[in-house]
Amino acid sequence: MQDETILNDDILAQLRQEFIESARDQLDDIETKLDQLADGTGIDEKKLLGIQRHIHNIKGQGATFGFPLLGRVAHMLEDYLENTGGVREENIADIRVYLNLMTDLISTNESIVGDTQNSILNSLPTGQLVTFSTQQTHNINVLLVMPSGLQRKMVARELLSCGFRVMRAYDGLEALSIAVDLTPDIVFVNYDMRPFNGRELSNMFAAVDVLRDIHFVLLTSYQADSENLQDLPENISVVQKSSNFTESIGELLIQWGVFGNIPEHRTDAVKAISRHPRASKIDEVKTQRPLKILAAEDNPVNQQLIKVTIEAFGHQLEIVENGLLAVDAIVNGDFDLVFMDVNMPEMNGPEATRTIRQLPGDRSKTPVIAVTADAMESHRREYFESGMNECVGKPIDRAELLAAINTVMNEEIHVWTEIEKPENETDAAKDSGAPEEKDDDIEAFMKKLQDVSDKHDKKKRRPRSRSR
Numbered sequence: 001m002q003d004e005t006i007l008n009d010d011i012l013a014q015l016r017q018e019f020i021e022s023a024r025d026q027l028d029d030i031e032t033k034l035d036q037l038a039d040g041t042g043i044d045e046k047k048l049l050g051i052q053r054h055i056h057n058i059k060g061q062g063a064t065f066g067f068p069l070l071g072r073v074a075h076m077l078e079d080y081l082e083n084t085g086g087v088r089e090e091n092i093a094d095i096r097v098y099l100n101l102m103t104d105l106i107s108t109n110e111s112i113v114g115d116t117q118n119s120i121l122n123s124l125p126t127g128q129l130v131t132f133s134t135q136q137t138h139n140i141n142v143l144l145v146m147p148s149g150l151q152r153k154m155v156a157r158e159l160l161s162c163g164f165r166v167m168r169a170y171d172g173l174e175a176l177s178i179a180v181d182l183t184p185d186i187v188f189v190n191y192d193m194r195p196f197n198g199r200e201l202s203n204m205f206a207a208v209d210v211l212r213d214i215h216f217v218l219l220t221s222y223q224a225d226s227e228n229l230q231d232l233p234e235n236i237s238v239v240q241k242s243s244n245f246t247e248s249i250g251e252l253l254i255q256w257g258v259f260g261n262i263p264e265h266r267t268d269a270v271k272a273i274s275r276h277p278r279a280s281k282i283d284e285v286k287t288q289r290p291l292k293i294l295a296a297e298d299n300p301v302n303q304q305l306i307k308v309t310i311e312a313f314g315h316q317l318e319i320v321e322n323g324l325l326a327v328d329a330i331v332n333g334d335f336d337l338v339f340m341d342v343n344m345p346e347m348n349g350p351e352a353t354r355t356i357r358q359l360p361g362d363r364s365k366t367p368v369i370a371v372t373a374d375a376m377e378s379h380r381r382e383y384f385e386s387g388m389n390e391c392v393g394k395p396i397d398r399a400e401l402l403a404a405i406n407t408v409m410n411e412e413i414h415v416w417t418e419i420e421k422p423e424n425e426t427d428a429a430k431d432s433g434a435p436e437e438k439d440d441d442i443e444a445f446m447k448k449l450q451d452v453s454d455k456h457d458k459k460k461r462r463p464r465s466r467s468r
Helices: 002-039 045-062 068-084 089-107 114-123 150-161 172-182 198-207 245-256 300-312 323-332 349-357 361-365 377-386 398-409 425-431 442-456
Strands: 141-145 165-169 186-190 215-220 236-240 285-287 292-296 316-320 337-340 368-372 390-393 414-416
Touching: 002 045, 002 089, 045 068, 068 089, 068 114, 068 150, 068 165, 068 172, 114 172, 141 150, 141 172, 150 165, 150 245, 150 300, 165 172, 172 186, 172 198, 186 198, 198 215, 215 245, 236 245, 245 300, 292 300, 292 323, 300 316, 316 323, 323 337, 323 349, 337 349, 337 398, 349 361, 349 368, 349 377, 368 377, 368 398, 377 390, 390 398, 398 414
Parallel strands: 141 165, 141 186, 186 215, 215 236, 292 316, 292 337, 337 368, 368 390
Antiparallel strands: 285 414
């Protein structure tokens, strides 16, 4: 028996070494193909698919051969490529960030654990559109637990356009593994999943301390009074797949405060919000003059977010869905300023702004604020050249938006009321609650879930990380 154990160990060690060598060869092949793409020598669709096949192979085999973190990084690279539309020349630098980390993990035998591991994973590019450099970074991580298909693409597109970081899981087991590793802020779960449906998965999240406080959204076609939706754990939100699907998601984002979320404590309290854009609570800001504002935005979630914030501060808002309608509204209406999305159907934001600047009279001088998740420095220059006056990023920060209004209107439309600073800010931060430590029995819990999964299917399941 002992000799048999030694023999098995030798075989596993050999297989592990073969995986290491294969992974290195695959990473080298990806680098070669990226070089061909970068230098313009040409790369056909078959080679591009070969890159994605290599990544998928490493993802599937990483955990099997003792490299779970390597598999996780490969999975996140797959998410990145789905977020950005695949391997493209403009993505090469980001892709190489992943490749370099994967190479290091193989070389160092991946000894990175705990907070260091989470920090590294959360710093990887995710395909989140770049936000305005001066905006307070939200880094909202969203996990979609949905099968591949049109619906997942639709939800992912809406969330990415809001500026969130989007990850994906293909079943409940994979979702639990990702959630334990990365602790996302929000999880969207399709009800009809295997080996656990959304209801069962919500109970599992509620049973684990480190997962319990994650915002959990159950996406379902069942009506609210269905017995399938009764007696759900606390803090589980249900969104019906209906015509107001995206609006319901927007309402949840507003309720949870992920729109315009800011630290509770500041280092000082001063009045002028245009110089201190960290203030955003309604009771901390005084609106000295209400404005009539036009918003050109085609994303229903962002329409709601802008509407709730602007009307909360006493302004009047009218929304149109594209640049062409925005120009028409300016011609026929009387607005103090415009919030202009960049990428819209019919006519985009810069084109609409250039058209507005050519109008006769004072309408041509209407201030325009670009509101976009695509706010790289080079693109901002394009926005300003088109006639836009300011630029704020997505996810939209309430305070950044109010400060931009002050700037383009050249007056203190919004002022900050005096707020007393906590006597001991350090103690106050502690009182607000430190992050909970992870359960000691997480690994045992995950093993039990795997056992349940194995029993759930009549035939033996393939390794989870390989399944699509």
